[in-house]
Amino acid sequence: MRMLGLALLVVVALGVSVGITFRAFSQPQAASPGGSVQVKVTAKAAGPVYSKSAYDVTPLPQAKIEELAKKLTPAEAEVILARGTERAFCGNLTDNKMEGVYVCRLCGLPLFESGAKFHSGTGWPSFFRPVDEAHVRNVEDNSYGMERTENLCARCGAHLGHVFEDGPKPTGLRFCVNSVSLVFVEKGKELPAESRPVKTERAYFAGGCFWGVEDRLQQVPGVIGAISGYMGGSSKSPTYKEVCEGDTGHAEAVEVVFDPARVSYTDLLAVFFRIHDPTQLNRQGPDFGTQYRSAVFAADEAQLTQAKEYVEKLRGLPKYTGKKVVTQLVSAKDAGVFYPAEAYHQDYHLKHGGSCPLPPE
Numbered sequence: 001m002r003m004l005g006l007a008l009l010v011v012v013a014l015g016v017s018v019g020i021t022f023r024a025f026s027q028p029q030a031a032s033p034g035g036s037v038q039v040k041v042t043a044k045a046a047g048p049v050y051s052k053s054a055y056d057v058t059p060l061p062q063a064k065i066e067e068l069a070k071k072l073t074p075a076e077a078e079v080i081l082a083r084g085t086e087r088a089f090c091g092n093l094t095d096n097k098m099e100g101v102y103v104c105r106l107c108g109l110p111l112f113e114s115g116a117k118f119h120s121g122t123g124w125p126s127f128f129r130p131v132d133e134a135h136v137r138n139v140e141d142n143s144y145g146m147e148r149t150e151n152l153c154a155r156c157g158a159h160l161g162h163v164f165e166d167g168p169k170p171t172g173l174r175f176c177v178n179s180v181s182l183v184f185v186e187k188g189k190e191l192p193a194e195s196r197p198v199k200t201e202r203a204y205f206a207g208g209c210f211w212g213v214e215d216r217l218q219q220v221p222g223v224i225g226a227i228s229g230y231m232g233g234s235s236k237s238p239t240y241k242e243v244c245e246g247d248t249g250h251a252e253a254v255e256v257v258f259d260p261a262r263v264s265y266t267d268l269l270a271v272f273f274r275i276h277d278p279t280q281l282n283r284q285g286p287d288f289g290t291q292y293r294s295a296v297f298a299a300d301e302a303q304l305t306q307a308k309e310y311v312e313k314l315r316g317l318p319k320y321t322g323k324k325v326v327t328q329l330v331s332a333k334d335a336g337v338f339y340p341a342e343a344y345h346q347d348y349h350l351k352h353g354g355s356c357p358l359p360p361e
């Protein structure tokens with residue numbers, strides 16, 4: 001796997017700053033901390049943002065936040081929108097010891113779990129970590145002459161509280177949260193739709209060195225995650241060395257977890273065939289061997305049908321006139337298990353820069 005000069009990105013997600021101000025929500029009589037402070041959040045304009053636990057955490061547009069805010073009582077709005085603080089020992093969740101999840105009162109995003117709650121004696125519900133780091137956004141808060149870190153819901157910007165570095169193990173953090181910013185859902189009770197992760201599907205592609213394939217697919221809007229691994233071989237839990245030696249029959253492959261509401265399987269096929277050369281047999285650029293073969297490992301019959309249709313269309317394109325598309329289209333039954341590769345192969349391209357021989361687009 002050698003350096004390739006310039007590898008073009010399939011999709012460039014343009015990050016733009018979106019300013020969301022809470023000023024409009026401030027109560028006229030508010031004496032709350034920082035009620036007139038504007039809060040800036042950053043959003044990717046090109047596509048949705050997902051957390052590792054597969055929640056859509058794309059910052060909500062201002063109009064949606066205003067619509068959601070209509071349901072709040074003045075006391076709730078005072079804390080959530082105007083960054084107020086409820087009185088200590090007055091919140092209904094401070095001493096709650098039941099098992100369950102605490103979701104954002106404004107947008108429903110799960111924020112904390114009972115397993116991370118502890119008794120701090122401060123008078124506010126306290127947690128040593130959020131349910132997912134991407135669900136809580138930290139911002140600097142210099143109000144009242146203090147240097148504090150404020151916590152907001154990452155999706156709607158609701159004020160939650162502050163985080164301090166005097167919490168218990170394992171994080172040493174104390175998320176001090178207003179009860180009023182949270183809604184508790186007891187374990188076993190059904191979560192509302194807005195508090196559930198997105199329904200995901202999986203797709204598997206092999207197109208040469210998995211570092212680059214993973215990197216390109218990871219950037220497609222609607223893709224939640226992509227990991228490098230091995231598929232289509234005979235042995236269980238193969239190592240990189242075994243696959244390199246070509247003994248196991250595995251291909252370097254990438255598992256893609258995607259949100260079918262945002263990106264279709266056919267869209268992923270289109271990207272896959274754009275980022276590698278499907279006419280090269282058992283190689284990709286300078287990488288030779290069956291482990292570098294071009295293959296689509298279908299997760300189900302529907303994917304197999306779509307892949308076959310897509311390849312049929314490709315064969316009719318002028319680009320492939322006189323050439324043979326040699327991509328293997330493998331059924332779910334024959335594809336077998338996807339084995340994630342060793343940790344050092346994951347996000348390799350992201351960590352180490354251009355290191356994969358992918359054709360320019």
Ligand SMILES: [Zn+2]
Nearest residue numbers: 104107153156
């Ligand atoms: Zn929220």
